Amino acid sequence: MTDASPLPAQQRAVLLPRFGGPEVLEIARRPWPQPVDDEVLVRVSAASVNPVDLNTRRGAFPMVTAEMLPIVLGRDLAGTIELVGTRAHDMLSHGDRVFAHIGFDRGAQAEYVVVKAVELVAMPNGLNFVEAAAVPLAAITAWQGLFDQGGLTAGQRVLIHGAAGGVGHLAVQIAKARGATVLATASAGDLAFVRGLGADVAIDYKGQPFEELVGEVDLVLGLVGGDTQTRSVAVVKPGGMLVSTVDLSDETTAAAKTRGVRVPGRWHAEPNAAQLGEIADLISAGKIRPVVAETFPLDQVKAAHERQGRGQVRGKIVLTVD
Ligand SMILES: NC(=O)c1ccc[n+]([C@@H]2O[C@H](COP(=O)([O-])OP(=O)(O)OC[C@H]3O[C@@H](n4cnc5c(N)ncnc54)[C@H](OP(=O)(O)O)[C@@H]3O)[C@@H](O)[C@H]2O)c1
Missing domain, CATH: 3.90.180.10 (Medium-chain alcohol dehydrogenases, catalytic domain)
Known part of the structure; x- marks a missing residue:
């Protein structure tokens, strides 16, 4: 020492x-x-x-x-x-x-x-x-959810539920920085905030069913569970992914199987200094905050x-x- x-x-x-x-x-x-x-x-x-x-x-x-x-x-x-x-x-x-x-x-x-x-x-x-x-925890969760679990690449469309919260507000910015089109759900009072983070489309989760507005996406990053999680399966392209930070319900798992949507099992964000370093670089470059x-x-x-x-x-x- x-x-x-x-x-x-x-x-x-x-x-x-x-x-x-x-x-x-x-x-x-x-x-x-x-x-x-x-x-x-x-x-x-x-x-x-x-x-x-x-x-x-x-x-x-x-x-x-x-x-x-x-x-x-x-x-x-x-x-x-x-x-x-x-x-x-x-x-x-x-x-x-x-x-x-x-x-x-x-x-x-x-x-x-x-x-x-x-x-x-x-x-x-x-x-x-x-x-x-x-x-650190929120951004690494966003990173591992989008990339390690979800395989997001530039040009893909991602729907992020809970986009104004701790993980979501960083996930929106990270996905945009990596060239994705970002659709996001949040409370009505947070829609301008979420658009300001870079979301291409911001949807009031209590106001209108997101299914009516998002079309098909390659990936859903779900930061909330319940009905929102299960309904999300229908907007993922067959062969696409639904990654959730909360446990998957039996209904979601069954719907995903029927539609051919891939759903990783339970996972927890793990400390990863290499990824935190990439996140720090994006912050230093003014791409995320x-x-x-x-x-x-x-x-x-x-x-x-x-x-x-x-x-x-x-x-x-x-x-x-x-
Ligand atoms: N597996 C892991 O390693 C891991 C890591 C980090 C976090 N998590 C989990 O991931 C979840 C999110 O974490 P967080 O830190 O981002 O939490 P948070 O800061 O509380 O954010 C959650 C957001 O979800 C919004 N929301 C609630 N119901 C919604 C709905 N039906 N549709 C769309 N948005 C909705 C909330 O908005 P309002 O408050 O305005 O309603 C809030 O902005 C938590 O359950 C946490 O335990 C898991």
């Missing part, structure tokens, strides 16, 4: 001691973790709130069971490298500004977080810490969960840590 500097004996972190409503969340004092090998210790400036945090808190995220509690919440962050593990210091230095999507074995909503070198990249030009923290709807100090994480849970969030909610 290198670059030791005075650190507090303890740090604050968002702890989930048991499943329940926002009231179960605690701001706990914990020892700061020690980076080893290819890890670094990041002093976190901002960490985003994602729907997975709310699902985890409720006990509705299958990868976190009651026996695993207590855990620190949070999957992505932006901050400054404080300490560098012995095998990481060729590439990374004390003071580097980085952002990261971290594995399920750690939580990002803390003052200090150990991050593996393969999970982080340098922050893109032109973003502050709050904006940078809004990016995260939108932060609201910020909350770390100590007000309960209010942040309540806000995220009410919906109608344009872009992302971010916790500020210092």
